Amino acid sequence: MSFYEQLEERKIELLFPEPINDQQIIADKLMLTQVIQNIVQNILRYAHSEAVISYRNEENYLIFTVKNDIKPDSKVAVEKVLFRFYTESPADRTRNLVD
Numbered sequence: 001m002s003f004y005e006q007l008e009e010r011k012i013e014l015l016f017p018e019p020i021n022d023q024q025i026i027a028d029k030l031m032l033t034q035v036i037q038n039i040v041q042n043i044l045r046y047a048h049s050e051a052v053i054s055y056r057n058e059e060n061y062l063i064f065t066v067k068n069d070i071k072p073d074s075k076v077a078v079e080k081v082l083f084r085f086y087t088e089s090p091a092d093r094t095r096n097l098v099d
Contacts, residue, residue, distance in 0.1 A: 003040045012043065012068075013050040025062065039066055046070050 007014055025032065043051040043066070051068035 003037075003044070006044055010044060010047075011049060012047045014043070015050060015052045017052065017054045042066075043068055048072065 039053075047068035048071045049069055051066060053064075053066050055062055055064045057063075
């Protein structure tokens with residue numbers, strides 16, 4: 001199942017505000033893909049009904065921002081969310097993002 005189908009199934013609306021000028025990102029394709037997959041997995045895991053993905057230029061950087069409303073029953077240990085393998089529920093690790 002694709003992440004679009006998973007978002008629809010969970011009734012989570014993904015919003016993209018008006019984009020700024022096209023930007024070129026110089027990055028490792030595999031690592032960037034992994035980062036984006038992790039973001040989408042977190043949206044699927046914790047968002048209640050919507051998520052907003054936006055970006056902006058700031059000096060020589062492209063700032064990428066993701067915001068979502070959180071499920072009422074979600075318990076997120078804020079001090080741990082940046083840990084590479086952090087999850088609140090071991091069962092969450094078994095879900096696949098794509099087929």
